[in-house]
Structures are given as structure tokens and as C-alpha cells.
Amino acid sequence: MPPIFDLFSGPSGTRYVLDSSIPWADYTPLDLSTANQELEGLNLGDPAACQGYIDSVLRRNSARVAYGGYLEQRNLYRGNAGFETGEEPRDIHLGVDFWAEAGTRVQAPLKGKVHSFKNNAGKGDYGPTIILTHESGNYTFHTLYGHLSLESLKGIYPGKEIGKGEVLGSLGTPDINVNYAPHLHFQLILDMEGKQGDYPGVCRASEVEFYRINCPDPFLILGTEGLKVQSRR
DSSP states (O other), X not given: OOGGGXXXXXXXXXXXXBOTTSOGXXXXXXXXXXXXXXXXXXXXXXXXXXXXXXXXXXXXXXXXXXXXOTTOBBSTTTTOGXXXXXXXXXXXXXXXXXXXXXXXXXXXXXXXXXXXXXEEOXXXXXXEEEEEEEEETTEEEEEEEESBOGGGGTTOOTTOEEOTTOEEXXXXXXXXXXXXXXXXXXXXXXXXXXXXXXXXXXXXXXXXHHHHHHSOOGXXXXXXXXXXXXXXX
């Protein structure tokens, strides 16, 4: 793991990517993997069906936000041509998803600058997306925020400085976030590989080792309380 992430492993406080008025105690893990037998027969590609399952998990755990998905193999992308090109499908998720109500505020966990942004409006993509660049010493890395509202892209520009905790936007509705139940896709990226406003959030099983290195676990920068929540998965 790049040494830069050692900077975030100490007792330096919680870093939120959703509305900080929602405490970590109101989060619950969500398993959307192919191993979850509760999902058998459920069409996760239908936003209503997916939302119904998420709501059941939230009620069961008296929670407001469901999260998870790093390196999770999912059936969510089946039937979408963009994920099933070639002999091997793309079905390994590279970020952490935070599932919450549309309109929930999204905020930067660290200070940074806008790298790029775009409305990735193709079916199965991110919809409105913002990517930030963060620097510490000689190290640079990026954070990606996908499935935002259209309003989130107003007033931003490459190079705009963003403070820790500053609101970036809000979660989009299924018609805007390209047919998903409302959620934030949050991803760490070391090398953007020249891409602007977009970066793969799902990969093939044969590509996992590359992306595991280039896209480390996002909980590395979410502070000690977030790591404690993640450990209960």
C-alpha cells in the first residue's frame, strides 16, 4: 500500500462522504454479492426491486445508510451490454457504495481540488460524477463521487479548491443516476490513466490485481470510526 495512506490510519477523526449529521452509528453493512442467498430471484437491475431490498436491510438494522461493495462480485450488472462485452463480464465492484435517500448531501472527506467532472449518462454508468485530486507531500491520489444529482455539477470547474467537509452535491434520483437506486459510488484512484470525469468502477475478475493496487479500499481515508463500522461487515 502506498505510504501516503499511513497518514490516515491514526486517530485523526472521522471523515464523512455523506451528510456528517448522520453518525456512523446509523450506518449498516449491505451485501450485494453473488454469495448473498437473500438476493436469489431478485432483479437488482430494477431500481425499485433493489431499493426494496435495501429498505428491508435498513429497517432490520434500524439504520439510515447502507454501505459496502469494495471488491464485491455482483449480479447487479447482468443484462447490461456495457458490462458484458467480450468473453468475461465486468462484475467486480471497485469502490464503496453508500445507499441513502436521493438528495442526501455528499461532502469531501479531505481537502482537494476538482480534477474533472462529467455527466456519464450512458446506461449503467455513473450519471453526474465529480473527481477530486488530493496532495500530501510527494503523493497524489484522487477520489471519485458518482451517481450525483445534476445540480451537483453546477458552479464547479477544474482546479476549484474544495475544503474538508465541504458539500460537493447530493445523491441523484434513478432517472438521473442512470437507473440505480439512489447511492454514492465512492472510489480511491491513484493513477487516473489520463481519464477525465470518469474512471472504471467495475472490473473483470482477471483485472482485480491491477485495480486492487490502483484503487485501494476507500475506508483507508475515512478515519477510525469508519474503520470500526467497516470491520463489522
